[in-house]
Amino acid sequence: MKPFYLLLMVLWGALAFYTGAVIGNDGLNLFPWFFGDMARWSWPGQFNLDFSMMLFLSASWTAWRNGFSVSGIALAILAFFGGAGFLLPYLTYLAWKHGGDTAAILTGVNHKDRAA
Structure with missing residues (x-):
């Protein structure tokens, strides 16, 4: 996962x-x-x-991932107007926060424990 983090930061x-x-x-x-x-x-x-349209999808995913909370809506606005300038560091942060757990990175508060 570390090469991916590096790629995101190089792109940013x-x-x-x-x-x-x-x-x-x-x-x-x-x-x-x-x-x-x-x-x-x-x-x-x-x-x-x-x-x-891609910006709209990025913003929609960001809001959904954060449960359409106030902070999730604020992040979605940043995602729409910030584009990759927002998404690249945000994905890097999420990957670090969730230890590379792709399901947690992508689904956030909507993540269900799949260990059952």
Whole structure:
């Protein structure tokens, strides 16, 4: 599992570096770019729509995993707007917290004891 943790952190570092460079070049206002591509019905717009759906799935899973609690909803909002910048460190934290137990990582408060 440790190589997986390392991979998650390398990906997170690469994303942070790339994001910093883009912010330096284009600023923080990504919405005109993001929705503008979607409004043009182009391949970049198709990618942005697909990506938005993945963000929604990530946020939905995060809220469900945390039992739709207040903190789970707050984490879901972070998941939606943070994308991989949230999900990579969150999965790393969960893997560390649950000692690599994949069922506990994925299901959280919905995890049932399967030792029966």
